[in-house]
Amino acid sequence: MRLSSITIDADGSPSGYIAWYNHYSGKQEIRVLRPPAKNERFGVQKMEMLAIYFAIVKNLRQISMLARCQKKNQIVVNIRSDSKTCIEQLQGISKIRDAVLQRICASIRKLLDRMPYMIVFDHLERARNQAGLLLEQKRRKEIEKQLEHQYQKQYCYGAGRFVLDRHYRLASA
Numbered sequence: 001m002r003l004s005s006i007t008i009d010a011d012g013s014p015s016g017y018i019a020w021y022n023h024y025s026g027k028q029e030i031r032v033l034r035p036p037a038k039n040e041r042f043g044v045q046k047m048e049m050l051a052i053y054f055a056i057v058k059n060l061r062q063i064s065m066l067a068r069c070q071k072k073n074q075i076v077v078n079i080r081s082d083s084k085t086c087i088e089q090l091q092g093i094s095k096i097r098d099a100v101l102q103r104i105c106a107s108i109r110k111l112l113d114r115m116p117y118m119i120v121f122d123h124l125e126r127a128r129n130q131a132g133l134l135l136e137q138k139r140r141k142e143i144e145k146q147l148e149h150q151y152q153k154q155y156c157y158g159a160g161r162f163v164l165d166r167h168y169r170l171a172s173a
Helices: 043-069 084-091 099-114 130-156
Strands: 003-012 017-022 028-032 074-081 118-123 162-164 170-172
Touching: 003 043, 003 130, 017 043, 017 130, 028 043, 028 130, 043 074, 043 084, 043 099, 084 099, 084 118
Parallel strands: 003 074, 074 118
Antiparallel strands: 003 017, 017 028, 162 170
């Protein structure tokens, strides 16, 4: 029996974004959820766990299609995250102390119980997490847009006699 594997990276951020990246198909998704309240207990961990949940849900169809096509092969789904605590909780090594996290984890386990495939949860370094890199790129773009907006507000719409147009040429007011 040969093994076929699908590797999916998942990551969540406290600003309310979650992302996953499927290495097998190259598909990715960034999703916006309601961010946890500032200084909320287990807020970041909840976002990480939700990222894992949505990564499984969104890739469930592709996993089952691959399993149908490769009848003789054993499918291994490798879910990776840079949150060591979440991975240990899903593996059953660590206890879950928060009620919301327990519900999310129960939902993940319920999904996995229906899947006849081998599911492996792995921890990986932050720098190697493709979903984390997606979130970093999104954050950088948001910062760039915010800085551009501040620049335009300050210099293009100022109360001076000359203003800069979109192509940074001087135009008379």
